Amino acid sequence: MSRHLHGKRRISVDLESDSYHNYGEKICLMQISSDSRIYIVDALKVDMAPIASLMQDPSKEKVFHDVDYDGRMLLTYLGVKPAPIFDTMIAARILGREKVGLADLLSEYFDVTLDKAFQKADWSRRPLGENMLSYAAQDVAHLLPLRDLMEKEIGGMSRSGWAREEFSRLVDNLEAMPERRATFLRVKGARELSPRELAVLQKLLDWREGEAKKLDLPSFKIVGTERLLRVAQLHPRGHGQLQRSGILTDRQIARFGRGINRAVEKGMKVPQAELPSFPEPVRHKRDYIAERLLRCFKKARDSRAKELDMDPGFLMPNAMLKSLARVRPRDLAGIEGSGLLKEWQLEVMGDSLAACLQKEGKRQS
Numbered sequence: 001m002s003r004h005l006h007g008k009r010r011i012s013v014d015l016e017s018d019s020y021h022n023y024g025e026k027i028c029l030m031q032i033s034s035d036s037r038i039y040i041v042d043a044l045k046v047d048m049a050p051i052a053s054l055m056q057d058p059s060k061e062k063v064f065h066d067v068d069y070d071g072r073m074l075l076t077y078l079g080v081k082p083a084p085i086f087d088t089m090i091a092a093r094i095l096g097r098e099k100v101g102l103a104d105l106l107s108e109y110f111d112v113t114l115d116k117a118f119q120k121a122d123w124s125r126r127p128l129g130e131n132m133l134s135y136a137a138q139d140v141a142h143l144l145p146l147r148d149l150m151e152k153e154i155g156g157m158s159r160s161g162w163a164r165e166e167f168s169r170l171v172d173n174l175e176a177m178p179e180r181r182a183t184f185l186r187v188k189g190a191r192e193l194s195p196r197e198l199a200v201l202q203k204l205l206d207w208r209e210g211e212a213k214k215l216d217l218p219s220f221k222i223v224g225t226e227r228l229l230r231v232a233q234l235h236p237r238g239h240g241q242l243q244r245s246g247i248l249t250d251r252q253i254a255r256f257g258r259g260i261n262r263a264v265e266k267g268m269k270v271p272q273a274e275l276p277s278f279p280e281p282v283r284h285k286r287d288y289i290a291e292r293l294l295r296c297f298k299k300a301r302d303s304r305a306k307e308l309d310m311d312p313g314f315l316m317p318n319a320m321l322k323s324l325a326r327v328r329p330r331d332l333a334g335i336e337g338s339g340l341l342k343e344w345q346l347e348v349m350g351d352s353l354a355a356c357l358q359k360e361g362k363r364q365s
Contacts, residue, residue, distance in 0.1 A: 001032070001039045002050055005060075008034045012063040012143035013055075013082065015043075015070050016136055018124040023216045025177070027077050028123035033140040040136055044124065048078055055082040063147045065089050065102045065139070067170055076177040083171045088143060090166050091150040094159050096309040106142050109149055114138060162344035169342065182209040182219070184276065189229055195275035200267030201232035202276060207263035211256065223252055223260070235264050289360065293325040296356035304349060316345055324353070331357060 005011060016029040030041040030051060041051060055062060055074055062082045064070055066089040075081055092100040099105075103114040118135040128136075154163050182205035184190045184198050193201060205228065212219040227247050236242040242261060243253055298321060305312040320340055329335050332354040336346055 001041075002054075004037060005032070005034055005054065008060060010035075010061045010063060010086075010144060010147070011054075012140040012147070013070065014064070014136075014139040014143075015073060016123040017073060018122060020120045020218060021122040022124055023212045023218060025073075026124075027073055029128075029136055031136050031140045033137075033144065035144055038137045038140060040133055042126075044126070052078040052080045055080045058084065061086055063088065063143045065105075065143060068174075071171065071174045072177055075174050081171050081174050085167050085171055086147050086151070086163075087167055087170060088146055088150060090170065091147075091154060091163060093311060093314045094163055094166065095150065095153055095157070096311070098311075102139065105146060109146055110142055112142060159344075165342055165344050180209070182206055185278065187225055187229060189226075191278055193229075193232060195277050196268070196270075197232045197235065198276045198278075199270040199274075200235045200264055201229060203263040203267035203270075204228045204232060204260065207259050211259060223248065223256060227252075231260065231264065232267070235268060236261075237264070237268075287326065289364075290322075290325040290328065292363075293328065293356055293360055294321055296359065297321040297325060297353055300352035300356060301349065304352060308348070316341075316349055329357065330361070 012033040014031045015027050016031075017025050018028050019025040027043040027048075030043055030048075032039045032041065032051075032054075041048075043051075052074075054060065055078065061084050063086045064082070065087070067082065067085055067087045071082055071085075088102070088105060089100050092105055097105070097108075099108075103116065106112040106114050115135060115138065118132050121132060121135075123132075123136075151160075151163075154160055182202075184193075184201045184205060187201065187205075190198065190201060208219050208222050208228065211222050215222070230247045231242070231245070234241075234245050234247065236245050239253075239257055239261060242248065242257055242264075248257070248260070297316075298318070301316045301321065302312050305315045308315065324335065324338060324340050327338050327340070329338050332350050335341060335350055335353055335357075341349070
């Protein structure tokens with residue numbers, strides 16, 4: 001493989017992980033394609049150091065579809081950021097496509113139907129069948145010709161600089177996968193619980209995390225979060241109450257009932273002074289000037305997005321516009337100095353945003 005890829009300027013890359021089947025998510029398979037061959041690398045059995053070097057080779061462009069996930073996995077498990085890259089999903093957004101999924105793009109450009117039968121398969125199992133290997137290969141099989149067609153379109157629209165900046169920033173901003181941490185703060189519906197119930201919920205989440213790690217399973221395959229939430233609300237004391245609650249299946253009670261009961265007891269024994277709670281929301285004094293600026297910014301953004309046939313949220317996300325309205329720069333130079341806009345966004349939107357600032361300035365004078 002290394003010999004064949006040595007002289008190639010571009011390769012397409014994809015990977016398969018085991019996030020739906022194991023506790024510690026990891027890279028199980030990597031698919032790498034040149035213009036004539038597809039290689040499938042068993043990441044669980046081979047030395048991945050040559051692959052890591054390949055991902056960092058500055059002479060080779062790596063073509064991904066949505067590098068955000070794959071790039072974070074590569075950084076976490078191989079310690080490298082792939083560069084330089086071309087991301088066909090970002091390219092689709094720059095081109096103003098409404099549907100940016102790989103299946104949609106391959107259907108549009110090549111009339112190819114992408115099989116998703118093994119999307120949630122257990123890629124850590126060995127051996128892999130021919131049908132799974134064929135499935136893995138299809139995700140990279142068309143990426144290079146897709147990349148070439150999209151690059152030509154982007155160039156024809158004079159947006160090549162936009163793409164280069166987006167790709168570069170994507171790689172620069174890649175971060176390793178966050179450390180697993182179970183917390184009630186992320187549980188939908190937990191805000192309705194009392195501090196005591198939150199304490200019980202947290203103990204239940206801690207128990208489930210430990211059980212998932214011990215059994216090498218994703219936490220949702222132990223007991224679903226919604227069920228744990230209901231257990232915390234009811235906080236049954238003992239096996240009988242837990243069984244009569246009807247919250248868990250008979251199988252879950254038989255397998256995990258004792259651990260759940262212990263977690264509930266631990267939560268009920270948390271001292272009053274140590275009971276958890278959600279942090280108080282930060283309340284900002286209403287800023288009427290910022291609100292007016294934001295309305296003007298959004299109107300200008302939406303108008304420009306329509307002209308460019310681009311998703312307004314990709315052109316300039318609302319969060320970016322809100323931050324700019326709060327900063328309230330005086331003019332175009334101030335917008336640039338804020339560091340909030342990318343170069344291509346400044347090029348496309350700078351004057352329109354500056355006009356909003358000028359309008360507000362006259363209102364204040």
